[in-house]
Structure formats: C-alpha cells, structure tokens
Amino acid sequence: xxxxxxxxxxxxxxxxxxxxxxxxxxxxxxxxxxxxxxxxxxxxxxxxxxxxxxxxxxxxxxxxxxxxxxxxxxxxxxxxxxxxxxxxxxxxxxxxxxxxxxxxxxxxxxxxxxxxxxxxxxxxxxxxxxxxxxxxxxxxxxxxxxxxxxxxxxxxxxxxxxxxxxxxxxxxxxxxxxxxxxxxxxxxxxxxxxxxxxxxxxxxxxxxxxxxxxxxxxxxxxxxxxxxxxxxxxxxxxxxxxxxxxxxxxxxxxxxxxxxxxxxxxxxxxxxxxxxxxxxxxxxxxxxxxxxxxxxxxxxxxxxxxxxxxxxxxxxxxxxxxxxxxxxxxxxxxxxxxxxxxxxxxxxxxxxxxxxxxxxxxxxxxxxxxxxxxxxxxxxxxxxxxxxxxxxxxxxxxxxxxxxxxxxxxxxxxxxxxxxxxxxxxxxxxxxxxxxxxxxxxxxxxxxxxxxxxxxxxxxxxxxxxxxxxxxxxxxxxxxxxxxxxxxxxxxxxxxxxxxxxxxxxxxxxxxxxxxxxxxxxxxxxxxxxxxxxxxxxx
Amino acid sequence: xxxxxxxxxxxxxxxxxxxxxxxxxxxxxxxxxxxxxxxxxxxxxxxxxxxxxxxxxxxxxxxxxxxxxxxxxxxxxxxxxxxxxxxxxxxxxxxxxxxxxxxxxxxxxxxxxxxxxxxxxxxxxxxxxxxxxxxxxxxxxxxxxxxxxxxxxxxxxxxxxxxxxxxxxxxxxxxxxxxxxxxxxxxxxxxxxxxxxx
Numbered sequence: 223x224x225x226x227x228x229x230x231x232x233x234x235x236x237x238x239x240x241x242x243x244x245x246x247x248x249x250x251x252x253x254x255x256x257x258x259x260x261x262x263x264x265x266x267x268x269x270x271x272x273x274x275x276x277x278x279x280x281x282x283x284x285x286x287x288x289x290x291x292x293x294x295x296x297x298x299x300x301x302x303x304x305x306x307x308x309x310x311x312x313x314x315x316x317x318x319x320x321x322x323x324x325x326x327x328x329x330x331x332x333x334x335x336x337x338x339x340x341x342x343x344x345x346x347x348x349x350x351x352x353x354x355x356x357x358x359x360x361x362x363x364x365x366x367x368x369x370x371x372x373x374x375x376x377x378x379x380x381x382x383x384x385x386x387x388x389x390x391x392x393x394x395x396x397x398x399x400x401x402x403x404x405x406x407x408x409x410x411x412x413x414x415x416x417x418x419x420x421x422x423x424x425x426x427x428x429x430x431x432x433x434x435x436x437x438x439x440x441x442x443x444x445x446x447x448x449x450x451x452x453x454x455x456x457x458x459x460x461x462x463x464x465x466x467x468x469x470x471x472x473x474x475x476x477x478x479x480x481x482x483x484x485x486x487x488x489x490x491x492x493x494x495x496x497x498x499x500x501x502x503x504x505x506x507x508x509x510x511x512x513x514x515x516x517x518x519x520x521x522x523x524x525x526x527x528x529x530x531x532x533x534x535x536x537x538x539x540x541x542x543x544x545x546x547x548x549x550x551x552x553x554x555x556x557x558x559x560x561x562x563x564x565x566x567x568x569x570x571x572x573x574x575x576x577x578x579x580x581x582x583x584x585x586x587x588x589x590x591x592x593x594x595x596x597x598x599x600x601x602x603x604x605x606x607x608x609x610x611x612x613x614x615x616x617x618x619x620x621x622x623x624x625x626x627x628x629x630x631x632x633x634x635x636x637x638x639x640x641x642x643x644x645x646x647x648x649x650x651x652x653x654x655x656x657x658x659x660x661x662x663x664x665x666x667x668x669x670x671x672x673x674x675x676x677x678x679x680x681x682x683x684x685x686x687x688x689x690x691x692x693x694x695x696x697x698x699x700x701x702x703x704x705x706x707x708x709x710x711x712x713x714x715x716x717x718x719x720x721x722x723x724x725x726x727x728x729x730x731x732x733x734x735x736x737x738x739x740x741x742x743x744x745x746x747x748x749x750x751x752x753x754x755x756x757x758x759x760x761x
Numbered sequence: 762x763x764x765x766x767x768x769x770x771x772x773x774x775x776x777x778x779x780x781x782x783x784x785x786x787x788x789x790x791x792x793x794x795x796x797x798x799x800x801x802x803x804x805x806x807x808x809x810x811x812x813x814x815x816x817x818x819x820x821x822x823x824x825x826x827x828x829x830x831x832x833x834x835x836x837x838x839x840x841x842x843x844x845x846x847x848x849x850x851x852x853x854x855x856x857x858x859x860x861x862x863x864x865x866x867x868x869x870x871x872x873x874x875x876x877x878x879x880x881x882x883x884x885x886x887x888x889x890x891x892x893x894x895x896x897x898x899x900x901x902x903x904x905x906x907x908x909x910x911x912x913x914x915x916x917x918x919x920x921x922x923x924x925x926x927x928x929x930x931x932x933x934x935x936x937x938x939x940x941x942x943x944x945x946x947x948x949x950x951x952x953x954x955x956x957x958x959x
Contacts, residue, residue, distance in 0.1 A: 233929055237904045237911040265937055272886035273905040277794030282807055286785050289814040290778060296819055297776055549919075729844075735920075738843060 223252040228259045232266055242266055463714050463753050467510055469725030470750035474503040475523045477743065482530030484743060489726065491741025497534050497542035498550065499740050500527050501557035502747035508564050509754040528565050531558050532576060539583040550735045552587055553602045559584045560609035567616045581613040585621060602736065604693055688727075688748035695752045699759060710756060717749050770830055774821050784830075785814055791907060792838055798902040799842055800891055809845060813838045829913065835903065836917045846895075882943070889939045897932035900925055 231249045235242055242263060245253070253259045477484045477499070486492065486499040504527045507520045534542050541558035545551055559580045566577040588606045614620040695713065698706040721727055727745040729737055737744055751758075772780035792813050796806035816837050824833050890898060903914045904925075911929075915922045 233926075233933060234911070236929070237909065237914070241908075262937075265940060266933070268883060268886055268940070269933065269936060270905055272883045272890060273798065273901065275883060276887045276890050277798040277902070277906040279790060279793035279797050279803070279806060281789045281793060285789055285807065285811060286782060289785050289789075289811055290782060292811065292815045293778055293781055293818045296815065297778070300776075 223248050225252075225256060225259055228252045228256070229262055232259075232263060236266065236270075241270065462718055466718050466721050466725075467750045467753050469721065470727070470746050471507055471510060471520055471725070473725035473746055474506060474743065475520055478503070478523055478526065482526035482528075484527060486739065486741045486743045489740075489742040489746070490729065491743055492739045494543070494550065495554075495736075495739025495741070495743070497531070498554035498557050498736070499743040499747075500530055501541075501554065501561040502740070502743060503527060504531065504561040505557065505564060506747035506750045508561070508568060509751045509758045524565070528562070531562060534558065535576060535580060539579045540587075541580055548735060549602045550739050553605055553736045555580070555584060555587060556602070556605040556609045560605070560612050563609065563613050563616055563618065577613075578618055581609070581618055581620065584609055584613075604689060608693070688745045688752070692748050692752040692755075695755045696759060699755050713752065717753060770824070774824060776821070781814075781818060784817075784834075788831075788834060789814075792834075795835070795838055795902060795907060796842065798890070798906045799895075799899060801842075805845075809838070809841055813841050816841060831909065832913050832916050835907070835909065835913075839899065839917055842899075882940070885943050886936060886940060889936050893932055893935065897928050897935070900928040901932045904929060 228249050231246065232242060232253075235245055238244065253263050474484060477486070477488055479485050482500070483496050484500040484503040486495045489499075491499060504524055507524050507527075531541065536542075536544070538544075540555055542554045543551070559577075562574075562577045562580055566574045584606065588610060610620050691713065695709065698709050717727070725746070726742045727749050729740075729742050729745050769780045769783055773784060789810060792810040793806050796809045797803070801809060813834070817834055820837065824830070890901065893901065899918070900914060903909045903917065904911065909917070911922055911925050915925045918925070
C-alpha cells in the first residue's frame, strides 16, 4: 500500500455507507503509519463536517402540508384530464363500475341508480352537443385550452431592434428581417438553379415516376437525389404554424455573432454549446423554404454559420472541441455533419469533400459508441443516426449499418409497422418502450395494439424532449395516414401555444449536458424543424 | 426506511397521498440540505424543495420501483436546480480549477484572530465549498453531503463514473490547497503575535 493508493481509497470511501470510519484494514494501517496520509484523513473528516454544516437545514413545520395540498391539486387535475380523455361509452362503463362498487359496499343501490340515470342523461346531452358541433366549422384539437393566438389570430409582434440582418453581428442585437419579415407572396426562386430546378422545387414528393423523370430531365443521379432531398419544400404558406417557424428562425438569427456562430449563452446555454447551437440553427433555417435556402430571407445567416462550422473542422475531421467523453461532443459533431450535408445538398455542392470527411468521421464515432447488441441509441445516438441517414440519402457513402437497432425496435414494438423512411425507429422505439414500461400491465398491451395510446403518452412528454418530438414527427410522417394528421394537429396546438413572444420555446427539462449547453436554442431549433416536417420531408 | 420503502413506492406510484407524505418526511431535510449546499438561501431552498416534491409526484408514473428512489428523486431535484439556475439568465461564468488560484483566496483578508483552528477552519471550508465551480460542488454535495454512492451520482448527473471520480478528486485537491494555505497563514500570524508580545 502506498500513499497514492491509500488516498484513492479514502476518497472512494466517501461514497460508501461507512465513510471514512470503515476504511479497509490495509488502508487503516498505512494511514496510521504515514503522517501525510494521516493529515489527508483529518482533512477529509473536516471536509465531511464542513459539508454537513453547509447542508444544515431545518424543515419548516408546514412544508409537508403545503406539499400535500399541491399533490392533491395535481391528482385532481390528472383525474379530470383522464375523465376528459375517456370516450362516451368508457365514461358510462366507468360510472357503472364506480356505482356498482359503491352499491356493493354501502348498499345504496337506489341512490346509485338515480345518479346513474343522471349520468346517462348528461351523456345524452353531451352527445347531442357533439352532433351540433359537428355541423359547425371544426375546431382544431389541442392539449390545452387554446389561446386566441393559436386559434389563428396573430400574436403580438416580438420586440426587436430594427436592424438589417447583415448590419450587425453582435449577439443579442436581434437581427430583424425588416420589411421582409412577412412571408413573401411569390414562390421561392433558387439562385443558380434553372427552370428545371424550380419545377423540382415545386414538385410533390415520392420517387418520381418514369414519365416525370423524362419530363423534368432527371436523367442523372445527382438530379434525382436533389429531387428527393428537397422533399416537398412547398411554396410559402401563411399559416399560424409557418408564422411560428418564422418567429423561431428570427430568434436564432438574433443570437448570431459576427463570426457566424450562434451564441447559446444569450439563450440560457453555455459557451461550450456554440458549435452545436450553430449547427442546429443551420438545420432549422434550412428546413424552411423561405428562410434558409439560397434566396431565402435568412440565406446570409446560413452562409455565415456554415462558414463558421467549416472553420470548426479539426485536422482529424471532427467538428468543434474534443474532450473525449462527452455526449455534447458527439452531439455537436452529428448536428454539424447533418447541417453541412444538408447545406451541400441544397446548394448543389454534393462533391464538397468536407461534408464527406465529417460524415466519415461520424461513422467512426458511431461505430465506437454502438453497443454490442447493436441497439440502445439515446437522444444523441438518434442525432447520429439522423446525420448518417441524411448523408446516405444524399448519395454519400455511409458504411454503417443502422438496420440492427432498427430491427430491434421492429421486434420489440412495431413488428407489423416498419420504421420510418429515415430509419429513425431506434429513438422512437426506445422511448416507446420506456413509455410502455411506465404504463405497465394491461395498458402496455393495449398500447401495443393501439398507437393512439402511444400518442397520448407522447403528447404528455412532448415539450420535455424536443428530439423525441422531431423524430416522432418524422417517423409518423413517414407512416402517413390519419395517425400523423392527428399528431400534427396536436403538436401544432401545443407548440403554438407555448411559443414565447420572442419566437423561442423554453427548455422544459434537462436530461444531460446537451440541453445545459444549448439552452433555449435546442427546443427552438428542434421544434421549428418538427413543425416543418410535412413541408420539408418526403414520405 | 429501506424495509418499507418498496411498499410505499408502489403505493406512491398509484397516487396514494399517505405514502407520498412518508416520502416527504423522509426526504425533506435531505433536499433542503442539498439545495443549501448548492448555494441556495433558506427561502429558495424551501421553495425548491416543495417544487421538487411536486415534480416527483407529477412524474411518479415514470418511476420504476426496481430502481433506487433516491436516484430518481435527486435527479429531479438537480434538474430543478439547473432550471432555477438557468432562469436567472445572466449565468455566472464558471471558474475553472486553474482560475481558482491561491492568490484570490489569499486576497480575502481575515484578521488573525479568525484564523485559529477547529470551528473556524470548518467555516473556511464551508466557504470554500460554496466557491467551488458548480459541477464540482454538486458532485461533492451529493457524495459527501447526501451520502450517495459514486454510481448513483453518475446516474443522477448522467455522466460517466470516471467523470464523477475525477470531479471529486479535483474538488478535494482544490479545497485541500486552500485549507493548507489558510493553516500556514494562521500559523504565521500566531508566530508574529508571539514574537510581538515577547
């Protein structure tokens, strides 16, 4: 036993039940015989005492009562929500079950019958009201009470200094769009792309049929890739959702520094998140036809940020700072890769060697992190998968098998439903499993049979994890159908209602260093991407 | 509470307020102490503790009884602290360990009478703990203050176990350096007083 080992063991003992009083005999002997180590132990004992003093607190007598009252309120709200979520006949069944139970216990069957009849009458009235409402213009469903703004009325304009986008690069200078803030009326023209490309930009999604390929002259591979990668990119629309996206993009522009970096420290994040924030902002801007694409109102902001990202590529092809053990480090590289690839595709620079380089580096990183069973990607892993699929869809070489985690998802949850076109099932599957575990028991089985139950869970979790929202939206969009429509409407309702006046969304929950570093840039960029999914991505 | 904890937690998950009360009794002082050691004033610590319990109650369905409750609970408490920390917007610049040199510590003049030993040394350490960078302070608070194990803290903070160890190591090294400085200064001051009086 030497001094170094003895001190390590003493530090380790701080995290054990016995603490410094339960040192191993070997360590104890050494400490007693060594003056330095003995002093170290005295210091650690003092440290424990100091920490006890720093943590000293007396519980106020009414804390328990206050917590109890708060919990009771929460419980009542949950029950009210659960009741509201029940269908008409489920309410009748629940009421029957309740009174049957009461009658059994207290033998007041007559009273129960009266109340049951009253309930039936209420249900009847509710049914009649529904019939009446069906004839009125349909109200958009939402999770919460709708504000006038989210029902389509314009929100109060965010206060912004009236400077032009390029006039200042200082963070927080609120680079406004000036007169161009409102969506342009004319369809977007793409610089450097001819008539054929404009047709492509306006084209609908899906693999182009042979006749379309001939008509548009999509004879070579690159043209077809561009056709697919542009997705829909429908002409600008003037909807509450589009306005929300635009406000979010302006918020991100306002955070841009002179050097092109998007600075998250002005949005509650840390400077270590600058590269990742810049990458997310670029992805967000590029997701909007009228915003980030060449010729869009934020095109210059995109150019500046892309130049910044390119400057962050190190000689070993990794983007940003490197510490070796950080989730944020991997996240920033994945997000930057996705941003550079997306930009290369949209500006017809697929031959850009830098995009291929960072993608190759991402493959190395992904391989080094993949678990032995091929599954288990977390939120950051899902961004890795996203960037890899983006690269692959762009026609770049991506020697990485994403099928293994996707297959695990298929097996575990959605056997009859293939994962989405982007292979983003791993995230959805993992979260679904967590959701199902949380729901537990028979409800788990019912959720397996009924994806509507899944929707209910995701709605509850939506604002807490923007990445989950984005990839779920992508996945459900790829599946299409009424399920996606329901999801989209719910999502718009929630997001439009929770958006701040300055265009940002608040960070609701912190899971790891990524959210800490990115602050409100994270939900703002990712939610705006989620709102754009139906317009940006093909099925 | 280990013996009954499993049963309480199952009842707590089902929304049993009585079981929740018992959890409040068992954890309220711990949360208060946790927030105090992170630098919250008593009123803020009380608010945060109340809010933590309500968040725990709201998230009870996501808790699985096969996992340690305290990990689940402290994770929520820590996230709440970060939220509160973030809501101040003007985030204080985090000082690196290198920035925390002895000079800064020595510049804080204290009278020799305050620098004797025992209780005052503990006070100095308390102050030094409060001046640690947040990442190091929270690790120390959870391990030394709350008696959590290294793996539990790694799970709560969602960082690798090795990172927890290195943060503890760095925090202790920093505090030790300051402690030694103060002791030396106290010793010099005592010698000076003795020389002056003879």
